[in-house]
Amino acid sequence: MTRIGSRTTGRPTLAEVARLSGVSPITASRALRGISTVAPELVEKVKQAATTLGYVANPAARALASAQSESIVVLIPSLSNQLFIETLEAVHEVMRPRGLEVLIGNYHYDIAEEENLIRNYLAYQPRGMLLTGFDRSDAAKQMLAASGVPCVHMMELGVQEQGMSVGFSQHQAGGAAAQHLLERGCQRLGFIAAQLDPRVMQRAEGFRQALVDAGRYASELQLLSSQPSSIGLGGELFRQLLAQHADVDGIFFCNDDLAQGAILEALRLGVKVPQQVAMVGFNDLPASAHMVPRLTSIRTPRAAIGRCAAQALLGLLDGKRGTVHNQDLGFELVVRESS
Amino acid sequence: MTRIGSRTTGRPTLAEVARLSGVSPITASRALRGISTVAPELVEKVKQAATTLGYVANPAARALASAQSESIVVLIPSLSNQLFIETLEAVHEVMRPRGLEVLIGNYHYDIAEEENLIRNYLAYQPRGMLLTGFDRSDAAKQMLAASGVPCVHMMELGVQEQGMSVGFSQHQAGGAAAQHLLERGCQRLGFIAAQLDPRVMQRAEGFRQALVDAGRYASELQLLSSQPSSIGLGGELFRQLLAQHADVDGIFFCNDDLAQGAILEALRLGVKVPQQVAMVGFNDLPASAHMVPRLTSIRTPRAAIGRCAAQALLGLLDGKRGTVHNQDLGFELVVRESS
């Protein structure tokens, strides 16, 4: 059973399928790949032989011969944010039916790690790549460009020269949160953020700008932590902001887990939400609708982003260049009880 | 830039590295793979040439020549349960430094989908496989056995004939939850479960048996739903159980998200936890410690399971057969405020 030292896999090969169906290996190959130049009756024969033998093509041989694998690579900064899981699942749903393997690379919000992943995955000769945002090392960008592998960027919206992208305006989303809290009559508006990745900072800037425009920006109410975002941290930061600025009456959180932690901490502290402090989260994660009070949040189209980015990439592979270069999928303010 | 129709990748090859360092390709190959028969000075030369050229080995060629890839496959039933994410991350941490690529297959709790994944991934000639539990189709088991690919099972504990496993006793964990609630003086003990995968059912059975032994088993208080587990469903099922059996005074939830939903729903309903109903969750997910009241839960060693299973698999690959065949990593009852 252990094939140590063996050169063969023991699995049926194309040659065997060809022999069984009485055609040449090349015809068998074409038949199995659905290349239309093969006579229908031969296709039938070959397919049947393949089934009989339990033939599954060797991806390594295929990749070596064609200088292309049947895989696409998705690079995401984190697996612990439910957000990206939903994006990944959507990508899978588009790619799997097309017979494309999805290789997942998690770079833990580390630019250097992303660069390494790109170097390694490029060796696999993927058909295409799905990247998160635009913020990466120059070396990474050069490798990608030199490889000629088609890329689509997810989550943020870029400009033409940055390549294709599918996402929404993080900046506008931050502005929408501010607008909503202002309309609710909040005077002293705070912002609590963690992780501080590029998209968080874009939301922060959108929030800030809207407050500046309204003459309500207060820098002392902006609480930024570079730690990973979590429920526990959200509670801590909320307590901290409240201790230092008891007059804060509205807070935008850069991610729902922070807001969930804050809302639970408020419950413990006896702080009334939204009467004393209104709260708005971001992403509308599954738990948010069930908080006490139910959390107002900005719903982001992460599944749609995964789906559309995958389809855009397939479009590139099929040679249909650039239908829409920067696809804006928008966002939605979901008003619940916390604001 | 577009290499459509080209046979080559445009990337540097082993032959070029060999030429630059003045050795044969085979020596270059050995030097780069760290095979000790190569003279140290040659190794140095070759490595330098590789760096100069930016050489990265072509995995497809390597896999084809050696009939083995540098990858291992991990099959998990779900990505939306945080549990498996932590296991995956731990597997990565062990495999990446060894240069092994981790292919992730999510079969969405679907036995047929798992069988397909196994068929497809076996074609990649993985070095080994990490599987979740023991419950799979006969065809899948046969393919695995026929392939000779080393496997380690995660999460559950098996018996010798089932192969290696790393996990804990799901049955005992269910029993421990029951024991704890009994010690707290609960009389009418309920069980709320969803998803109903094999491990959930083992916990259910452990819980049931402990209650039977204590003379406190009440079948009408067992609420099982085959829907996916979620916070929302937890709230619903809790309300339902309470409406039908107002005297329930202790509940074990098969997963923390259900318990979190119930604890939030209790807050809304004005049901005192633990005074009126004590609650115990399972897995101790990150949010649980922050609930109001803080949730008692059974902490499961999912990261350790990933790490140890990965190490056990590496042990198999290195030929160190079966140190421990069934590794029990235990679990821990974390008592907080909800019980």
Place this chain on the structure above:
DNA sequence: CTGAAAGCGCTTACAG
């Protein structure tokens, strides 16, 4: 519409 030849970029198996 079909096929014989060559080759993708490595490693194995065998010599020396």
Place this chain on the structure above:
DNA sequence: CTGAAAGCGCTTACAG
């Protein structure tokens, strides 16, 4: 300790 030859299982490029 090093290397020439062969081959892994496919597909490309070229004929016919």
